[in-house]
Amino acid sequence: MKKSLLTLVLISFLFTAYASNNNSSENRQITKKELREKRRAEEARLDSLSYQLAILAINSNSWVLKATSITVTGGPNVFVQPNVNFIQVVGNTMTMQTSTGFGGGSNNMGGITARGTINNESRQTDKRGNMEYTFRVNGTAINGTVMVNLTNEESIATAFVNFDGGTSITMVGVIRPYSNTEVFEGTSVN
Numbered sequence: 046m047k048k049s050l051l052t053l054v055l056i057s058f059l060f061t062a063y064a065s066n067n068n069s070s071e072n073r074q075i076t077k078k079e080l081r082e083k084r085r086a087e088e089a090r091l092d093s094l095s096y097q098l099a100i101l102a103i104n105s106n107s108w109v110l111k112a113t114s115i116t117v118t119g120g121p122n123v124f125v126q127p128n129v130n131f132i133q134v135v136g137n138t139m140t141m142q143t144s145t146g147f148g149g150g151s152n153n154m155g156g157i158t159a160r161g162t163i164n165n166e167s168r169q170t171d172k173r174g175n176m177e178y179t180f181r182v183n184g185t186a187i188n189g190t191v192m193v194n195l196t197n198e199e200s201i202a203t204a205f206v207n208f209d210g211g212t213s214i215t216m217v218g219v220i221r222p223y224s225n226t227e228v229f230e231g232t233s234v235n
Contacts, residue, residue: 090108095200096174099220103178103195104168107223109133110193110204112216114145127218129154131228132191132204137163139182139191141206143214152231159187160233173197185235195220 102108111127118142130145138160145155152158161184170176174197182192189208196202202220 066214069099087196093198095219096195096198098222099195099202100176102220102222103134103176103193105222106134106136106163106226108220109223109226109228110202110216110218110220111226112204112218114217116215118211118213128227129156129231130216131218132193132206132216133223133228133230134163135223139163139180139187140230140233141187142228143183144231150231151234154231157186157230158231158233160184160185160235162193193220 099108110132112125112130112132113127113179114122115126115130115137116122126144126146129142131140131142133140139162140158140160142152142154142158143156144150144152144158147155150156154172161182163180163182165179165181167179168176171190176193176195178193178195179190182188187208192205192207194203194205200221202218204216204218205213206216
């Protein structure tokens with residue numbers, strides 16, 4: 046009985062493999078247009094997932110914006126290394142770092158690293174899903190207002206940091222949960 050059952054299972058397996066092989070050879074080739082559409086659909090799905098992770102990270106006050114470009118008031122847009130140029134929020138503490146990636150500067154990385162305490166938080170999401178997260182940060186070397194805009198269905202965000210002294214800096218980059226992000230932090234001024 047066991048032998049006949051095993052033989053039956055083996056025959057059905059071989060028949061299924063043969064049938065699927067015949068069907069696949071009869072299927073038409075996937076066109077470039079169909080392949081492109083599949084890729085776009087997959088990218089949209091991944092962007093949506095990244096966006097949801099970014100929203101969860103912001104709402105839990107545990108996130109990092111890894112900047113890919115920085116603009117200082119009146120200056121050019123400069124592309125930077127994301128692992129050393131960032132805004133990091135953990136609990137009610139924000140750390141902001143700029144760096145050239147070379148030595149020097151107050152953080153020994155060619156830039157500045159400053160920490161402050163977050164207060165007066167405000168989160169708003171419009172009908173399209175775009176999120177605006179605004180807060181005040183106060184510290185020894187950093188005092189100002191930070192506004193983070195997260196575009197619907199993407200984890201790419203723009204952070205506008207308006208310092209009390211009148212200068213501002215804009216950082217554009219990707220928001221990731223703090224626990225899944227590695228950055229290299231220099232010596233903080235406070």
